[in-house]
Amino acid sequence: MATAEPKTQTGQLETWQGDVEALRGLVSERAMTGETMLLNMGPHHPSTHGVLRLLLELDGEEIVTCLPDVGFLHTGIEKNIEAKTYEKAVTLTDRMDYLSPMSNNMAFCLAVEKLVDLDVPERAQVIRVMCLELARVASHLVWLGTHALDMGAMSVFLYAFREREKILEMFESISGQRMMGSYIRPGGVWRDLTPDFLPSVERFLSEFPAIIGDYEALLTKNPIWLDRTQGIGVIEPEEALDLGMSGPSLRGSGVNWDIRKAMPYSGYEQYEFTVPLGEHGDVYDRFLIRIQEMRESLKIIRQAIDRLPDGPFRSNNRKFVPPPRSELGQSMEAVIHHFKLWTEGFSAPDEEVYVSIESPRGEIGCYLHGTGGNKPRRVHFKTPSFMHISALGKICQQYLIADVVAIIGSVDIVLGDCDR
Amino acid sequence: MGVSSKLGNLGVVTTTLEEAVNWGRTGAMWPLLFGLACCAIEMMSTQASHYDMSRFGMELNRASPRQADLIIVAGRVTRKMAPVIRQLYDQMPHPKWVVSMGDCASCGGVYNNYAIVQGVDEIIPVDVYVAGCPPRPEQLIHGIMTLHEKVRGERITDWAN
Numbered sequence: 001m002a003t004a005e006p007k008t009q010t011g012q013l014e015t016w017q018g019d020v021e022a023l024r025g026l027v028s029e030r031a032m033t034g035e036t037m038l039l040n041m042g043p044h045h046p047s048t049h050g051v052l053r054l055l056l057e058l059d060g061e062e063i064v065t066c067l068p069d070v071g072f073l074h075t076g077i078e079k080n081i082e083a084k085t086y087e088k089a090v091t092l093t094d095r096m097d098y099l100s101p102m103s104n105n106m107a108f109c110l111a112v113e114k115l116v117d118l119d120v121p122e123r124a125q126v127i128r129v130m131c132l133e134l135a136r137v138a139s140h141l142v143w144l145g146t147h148a149l150d151m152g153a154m155s156v157f158l159y160a161f162r163e164r165e166k167i168l169e170m171f172e173s174i175s176g177q178r179m180m181g182s183y184i185r186p187g188g189v190w191r192d193l194t195p196d197f198l199p200s201v202e203r204f205l206s207e208f209p210a211i212i213g214d215y216e217a218l219l220t221k222n223p224i225w226l227d228r229t230q231g232i233g234v235i236e237p238e239e240a241l242d243l244g245m246s247g248p249s250l251r252g253s254g255v256n257w258d259i260r261k262a263m264p265y266s267g268y269e270q271y272e273f274t275v276p277l278g279e280h281g282d283v284y285d286r287f288l289i290r291i292q293e294m295r296e297s298l299k300i301i302r303q304a305i306d307r308l309p310d311g312p313f314r315s316n317n318r319k320f321v322p323p324p325r326s327e328l329g330q331s332m333e334a335v336i337h338h339f340k341l342w343t344e345g346f347s348a349p350d351e352e353v354y355v356s357i358e359s360p361r362g363e364i365g366c367y368l369h370g371t372g373g374n375k376p377r378r379v380h381f382k383t384p385s386f387m388h389i390s391a392l393g394k395i396c397q398q399y400l401i402a403d404v405v406a407i408i409g410s411v412d413i414v415l416g417d418c419d420r
Numbered sequence: 421m422g423v424s425s426k427l428g429n430l431g432v433v434t435t436t437l438e439e440a441v442n443w444g445r446t447g448a449m450w451p452l453l454f455g456l457a458c459c460a461i462e463m464m465s466t467q468a469s470h471y472d473m474s475r476f477g478m479e480l481n482r483a484s485p486r487q488a489d490l491i492i493v494a495g496r497v498t499r500k501m502a503p504v505i506r507q508l509y510d511q512m513p514h515p516k517w518v519v520s521m522g523d524c525a526s527c528g529g530v531y532n533n534y535a536i537v538q539g540v541d542e543i544i545p546v547d548v549y550v551a552g553c554p555p556r557p558e559q560l561i562h563g564i565m566t567l568h569e570k571v572r573g574e575r576i577t578d579w580a581n
Contacts, residue, residue: 043504045483046481071498072498074535075457075498091530142461145464158468161469164465165468179554180553415457
């Protein structure tokens with residue numbers, strides 16, 4: 001047993017207890033007199049999907065106000081990127097939305113490519129699409145497992161993670177890491193596909209549709225599931241747009257907005273897929289949409305495999321992309337490029353760009369401002385989880401305390417994505 | 421187990437109190453259901469079907485610190501979260517253990533900046549550090565096995581402290 005005393009002492013945890021006056025204007029007047037109850041939920045709570053803290057004002061079991069408190073995972077990633085060259089910053093973007101690191105890589109790399117006007121070969125674009133869609137499936141599987149777990153269905157979690165392992169193994173085979181691969185780099189991808197990657201994707205494509213059927217058999221018509229999700233957390237389309245929601249949570253309200261269709265990147269306009277839309281905007285519709293999205297992702301992966309061309313997997317522009325290692329022993333120029341890129345990095349103009357992509361959670365936007373030197377002046381990410389957490393206060397109103405858990409699960413938040 | 425069974429043929433096992441208690445403690449060490457960042461996802465993978473941490477007596481993650489024996493600090497510890505972790509640790513009943521999972525929890529990882537506590541050992545005493553960003557489930561399991569080894573080596577005289 002460890003007996004060492006902690007090196008630093010931390011102060012008492014601040015609580016809202018006894019400090020109601022500080023909340024005047026944020027909660028209803030009834031809380032001031034003690035007519036309604038203030039309840040703290042989180043930051044350590046099994047169903048807040050990370051370190052989210054909610055202050056709930058309750059009238060009996062009914063939510064009067066729901067105030068989210070974020071920042072428990074604020075890591076300073078954006079500030080750290082300002083001290084890194086563009087190549088090195090990619091590894092930091094992995095760790096924001098840690099359920100789909102590929103999407104973060106993609107948003108950042110697209111911004112860098114737009115800033116320095118770098119070409120991406122066709123093969124790299126197709127590989128990127130394949131990885132992004134695999135990441136979408138993997139992310140939705142975590143969402144499905146934890147969402148069901150929050151509502152008391154333990155077995156779905158075990159099934160969902162079983163399939164997710166297969167995708168992680170594919171990522172490991174191409175990038176060397178299960179989760180934080182930093183596989184997508186400015187100018188293409190880190191290295192070419194490994195020989196065992198495509199066969200394992202093929203195997204996954206043939207097995208997975210039946211497995212989605214299994215998930216649906218567990219939940220879609222399950223009366224308990226229906227009771228807990230239908231008519232809960234309803235959000236109207238206009239409201240959802242006003243709150244800045246995006247992705248499946250927005251499409252659950254029937255708004256047809258998918259960046260892959262609206263502002264295609266990486267050749268998404270060449271793929272055939274449908275964007276599933278909900279009708280009621282409740283938790284159940286958002287659930288159905290994500291299930292359907294997994295099927296659509298499989299279609300996209302299928303098409304990507306079919307169209308995968310031969311050729312280079314990253315740009316041949318040696319000012320921005322390191323040369324292949326095989327050249328280092330033969331070409332002095334390659335050695336110089338390699339050395340320059342891995343020590344100084346490349347320079348980007350003093351301009352600003354904004355790029356957004358469709359991550360599994362919604363719109364990830366990357367604002368990037370160069371300095372003319374090798375490091376960015378400012379990087380900012382517009383992340384879907386932040387928008388969805390700010391929308392929670394609106395969505396949770398008038399529902400019961402048990403529904404809060406269902407609603408948090410249905411908007412699919414990741415606190416690393418929100419706080420960065 | 422290390423139990424000497426001199427009277428085994430009579431169906432009697434002799435051991436010391438120390439060994440029996442330590443064996444029991446390793447066999448059902450329930451972790452706190454507590455995740456911070458990326459490592460928490462790998463911790464979930466470790467508990468899920470493929471790696472199945474319940475093989476090591478961790479069937480159940482308790483959401484309440486009052487019912488937990490072990491806290492796996494999985495992820496980066498921010499300055500805002502640090503008091504919360506300390507409070508959770510204080511709320512856990514003895515005996516309690518701490519596994520620091522991943523580089524961020526162990527030493528701050530790549531984030532040497534204003535927001536991140538440079539290692540959770542600045543706040544709570546750590547028994548086992550698991551390296552990696554994030555560590556593979558096998559690495560976490562190895563960390564747990566290392567902790568079990570440590571627990572099996574504990575002396576009765578230490579329990580009083």
